[in-house]
Amino acid sequence: MSDQTQRDEALDVTQSFIVQAPAGSGKTELLTQRYLKLLSVCDEPENVMAMTFTKKGVSEIIERVLSALQSTSRVRPKEPHKQKTYDLAIAVLKRSKQRGWQLLQTPERIKISTIDGLSSRITRSSPKKEQLATLRILAQDWEREKAYQFAAEQTLLMINDEDHKQDISSVLLYLNNNIEKFYRLITSMLSRRDQWLGNLCQGDIKLLKNSSKEVIIQHLTLLGKKSKYRFDKKFFDLLSINDKFGYIKVLPINKIEDLEKWKDIARLCLTKDKKPKWRKTVDKRNGFLSIFKEQKHEFIEILKSFGADDNLRELLSEVLLLPDPILSEMESDILIDVIQVLKLSVVQLNLYFEREQVYDFIEVSFRADRALDARFYISDTVLHYEKKVIHILIDEFQDTSSFQFSLIRKLIQGWQIADGKTLFIVGDPMQSIYRFRGSMVRLFLQTRDKGVANVKLKPLMLSTNFRSSKSIIDGNNTFFSCIFPNQENIDRDAINYLPSQPYSDVENTSAITFYPFLHKQHQVEAISVSKIVTNFIKDPEKMDKNIAILVRKRKHLKDIITELEGKNIAFEASKTSPLKDHILTKDLLSLTKALLHLGDKLAWLSVLRAPWCGLLLED
Incomplete structure (x- = not known):
């Protein structure tokens, strides 16, 4: 295998690694092998902790570990990668016997959990009085929605409080007094408050104003670097004869005042399509009069030369989507009121949690984060985990949110270089699909480049694909290398495509076939x-x-x-x-209607035709 060296190196338990592992590359097997290797050298099983983001992922890793340990009673397999797992499992059981772990009899000592599960353990281990009570997690969607809805309703009732009447009334007026929309927006925001609550507590409206300016400057800086050698002197010489945009004499810079110039360049160079393209023609509508035929031709030739530069096109088109740098007085006022209402809703939700002695996963994560916070003092929880946990493994790291990343960072904040502790991170930024939950690809890239807290990680890349045939892999390499950006960009959460290599040479000429259809056929x-x-x-x-x-x-x-x-x-x-379309649901609805209204002829006919009666139409 072309990446065997990287796979072998990943089992060096004296080093910390971040492994980029595409789909089908055997990352779960590699993580399992490292977990077993760590168990074979540690003092206690609790010294090794593995985390992932879903219960399904946890179950898979636990099943792999236990299956490997149980397989030692059978004949050593012939496949090289299975032999490696088998040998590591033998070493773990030997260590278990030496240390008296009885690992097969006490599998609960295998510490593999979700991030939410870890947060629950941290919260329960915190010595604070209010956290000693038994926590009941709201695991079901309807339970959480009930809590959020209650908080939204209680927030609205606070309109009768003189201190909050103005804030709530203002938000309601902005929503055209649509109370249902008010409830819907509040519940939606509460369900993802981990993505915004921390920011609201750091400066409120000033933070929002400054952040919009930071976004603009950051984007214009990237665009300026990319445009420096594209929009040359000839471009602006041709622009000088333009009626609309001739005022732009040189390449704008990354100042807020230059935003409108960048927007005008985008309007001139790009079409108005949903996905803007470089213009193929320009006329008087774009500021070029008909008498300048030769200059128009030269201008279009310049745009043609940009054709393959998708990154520049995307950056330029996104300029038109940037927010206004200065909020109007009305916008500022409504934002202040929205912030206050959101804060009130969080207070109401916390009151509900305390009264019912229930919590959602977000609240548990908040409490775990506070328990690990060492800004003002080193908590007993931090000391416990620093002493107990020596090695941490994290799977599916591309799905990490900024809040979860903060939790991980605080967990290892006391680790020092050469203290024997290791961090092992596995993920595939090409598969990051949970942006709506707050996950950010940039966290994977930043961790790869800068590490976490005091821990620097050596990057490894896996490329061998065990799952698919050569034909499918070759096809994917061709298609996705065109779809993904040519260059990665941390600021824009852009990751380039990492080609895979087939483990098998078996080819299938009909592995990928396209059947194109016109839109809406x-x-x-x-x-x-x-x-x-x-x-x-x-x-x-x-x-x-x-x-x-x-x-x-x-x-x-x-x-x-x-x-x-x-x-x-x-x-x-x-x-x-939908449930309403199921035949059983329709039968039950017909029965309900018939019982509620004895004169509903259609409902009674449906009841008589239902399976419990079964009369034929002739009857």
Whole structure:
């Protein structure tokens, strides 16, 4: 394998690493091997702690570790990577016997959990009086929504309080007195308060004003660097004859005052499409009079030379999306009121938590963060974890939010260079899809370049793909290298594509096939899908294979399901149709309507036709 050296190096338990591992590269197996290697040299199993972001991920890693330990009673496998895991498991059981761990009998000593699970343990271990009570986590969505809704309703009731009447009334007026919208927005914000509450407590409106200016300056700085050698003297000489934009004599800089100049350059050079492109023609609407034919041609030639520079095009188009640097008085006033209302809603939510003795995962994370905060004193919780935890492994690091990153940083804030403690991070920034939850690719890139707290990490890259055939991997390399940015950019959360290498040389010429359709040809597309499925299941060599149909949204399945049902093709579809459309739900609704209104003829006919009665239409 081309990356075997990196895989071997990752098992050096004296060093800290950050591993970029694309899909199918065996990252879970590698993390399992390092976990076993650490167990084989530590004093107690609790010295090693592994974390990931989902319960499913936790279950998979625990299952791998226990399976490896249990496999030692069987014959040593022949595959090299399985031999490595087998040998490490043997070493762990030997260590377990030496130290009296009884690891197979006490698997709870294997410390693998989610970040939320770690937060719960930290909170429970905190000696503060208010945190000694047994916590009940609101695990169900409806429980959390109930709490957020209650907080929103209580916040609105505070309009009767003279101290808060003005703030709440102002927000309601801004929402056209739409109370349901008020509730909806408050509950939505409370469900992700970990992404904004810390910022509101650091300066309120001044922070918002300054942050918008920082965003503008940061973006203009990037754009200026990228444009420096593109928009040359010839560009501005041609611009000088332009009626609309001739006032721009030289390349603007990254000052707030130059924002409008950058916007005008973007308006001139780019189309107004949803995804702007370089203009292919210019005319008097763009400031070029018809008498300047030769100059217009030269200008278009310059834009053509930018054609392959997607990064410049994106940066320039995003200028038009930048916020105004100065808030109007009305905007400032409403923002101040919104901030106050949000703070009130958090207070009401915390009162609900205290009264009901329940908490959501965000609140538990807040408490864990406070328990680890050593700005004013070194807490017993920090000392406990610094003494007990020597090695930390983190999976799926690309899904880390800034708040979770803060928790991890505080957990290892006391670690020093050469103290024998290690941090092992695995992830794939190309698979980061949880931006809506606050995860940021830049955290992976920053950690790779700068480390975490005092811990510097050596970057490793895996490239071998064990999951797919050579044809699929080659196709993906071709497609995604065009889709991803050419250069990574921390400030814009941009990551370039890392090509994979196939472990197997087996090729399949029909591994990837495109069936293009015009926009919104849903029925035609569904017919084509059903034909492909029909041909597949008729093939004797493929009859025992499974077929998966993936769509972007549930509604896209509607026509496909209709076609499959029309051809009597059996399929399994989980949670693809609303509950109200299920036949059982319709029968229950008919029964309810019939009982509530004895004269509802249609409802009674439906009841008589339902499975519990089963009368035929003739009856």
